[in-house]
Amino acid sequence: MNRKQKYGQIRKEAIACFWALLAVIVFWTISGIGVSRLNITIFHTPLWAITGCIGTWIFSVVLVIWLVKHVFMDFSLDDDETLEMEAADER
């Protein structure tokens, strides 16, 4: 990957993070404030507290793992172009 391609990939990853943020906000709203309307209690704990807090946490972790596996890419952080040019010179 040259630097421009890396920057294209970084832009893609940044946009994916933005969508992930939106997804967390939506999940958080529905699983907390939304579920609280149901008035369900399990194990002496209101259901919304479990889904809104632990649920949001688990949702975020799963989302982040998905992002890392499917959107994020590994590449060198050093400037490959300079390195490649040096290598070509040597050849």
Place this chain on the structure above:
Amino acid sequence: MNGKILALLPVFIFMVSMLAVSVILRKSAAKKESQGFVKEYFIGSRSLGGFVLAMTTVATYSSVSSFVGGPGQAWSIGFGWIYMSVVQVTALFLVLGVLGKKMAIVGRKIDAVTVIDVIRHRYQSDAIAGISAVIIVVFFSATMVAQFVGGAKLFEAVTGYSYLTGLVVFGLVVVIYTTVGGFRGVAITDTLCAIAMLAGMVLLMAGVLKQGGGYEQIMTNIAANKPEMLEPFSGGNMPLTLYISQWMLVGIFTIGLPQSVVRSLSYKDTKSLHHAIILGTIVVGAMNIGMNFIGVLSQGILPESLDAYGNSVDNIIPLAIARSLSPLLAGITIIGPIAASISTISSLLLSATSSIIKDVYLYEKEKRGAAVPESRAKTFSQLCNLVLGLGIFAISINPPDVIWKLNMFAFGGLESAFVWVFLMGMFWKKANKTGAVWSMVLGTLVYCVTMIFGFKIAGIHQILIGVIASLAAMIAGSLLGKKTDEKILDIYF
């Protein structure tokens, strides 16, 4: 007296080991300072792995208020407070996922050691670098004082020793170990601090559950006596506007905090970054849910109204520790919050020092063509860190009111100042010097002024006005100002 010594001992041993770790790291780092002292001292020669990167970012971000003030609020508000705090799970993937790689590539290319190096280069402006340095040093210093005071008060409440003893035991040591260890020392001690925080949390949760007569009993009592604690809006104590405010203040806009962004310059490779994003999200969630849950459960042992506990929610966790654990266990548990406090102090102190030494002193010398020998850079860096740390320590003995105001302004002030300067600088070609200067100055000013006068839009925290003002200024300035040189832009786009 015996009990008191038992309570003091664990913190003392922990602090001594922090110091030992820093000394050992410094010695081994000195042998391989191939990349130069400044780079090693301020960013650990870009060598952090995923685990340490995650832990140091989380530990810097979790302050003493995550362990004392926050859970105290949860005791009063109930599950709504936990629900609010969980929004912080977005912090890691935002700062590291959005800015992490770009900052790392650019940082390597232009050989940046501080975030101000990047800002100065991107906007080709000494003015913005100078303003950044002032904002960082002022706000960081106020935050550090608050951390010192929070930690020392907790120490006093739990161990029975005086405030000043607490301040000396952990305050002086953190200044010394940061001075000795530099960034690598800070990162590793932060990691140990994060582990101590989690351990303290587990211990306290077990203690509170046992002392309160078990989970079922605590929850039954809450349902009978304070049912509003089981509702998300807590009977009006936790309005929607507060949720929206907190989403912005401790969630979304933490992406602009320079103390977090600087970590993007310090890690080794993309694998480490990915690993850190996942691990950090897990740990931030566990800590916030766990600590605030303890706050709610403390109702089981502290069931009366706030008047009975000195009229401050800050007293809740110290009382919960003292009433539910034996002196020795209490002493081990307070390592958690003290670790939260010192890990924030160490990072801020080193960042503030880097702003003074690298961004002002070394830069000015270089500009005038005066070479600074390695040995002098080393002495000055450590001396500056020590003097600044001791100064802040001295202020913490009896902090003036203005420090509290500054501390209240610090978090949102830093976010308003830096968020668009970083984001637009990295992702918007048209962002230029004029936009950046306007954004930083106007964002900070508007935020602070509206905070002073308590002016809000739709009941939402002033951070909203701060970031809107700084965004508008960035766009207007960038469209009106002179375009950035293509050669410079080529590095960023």
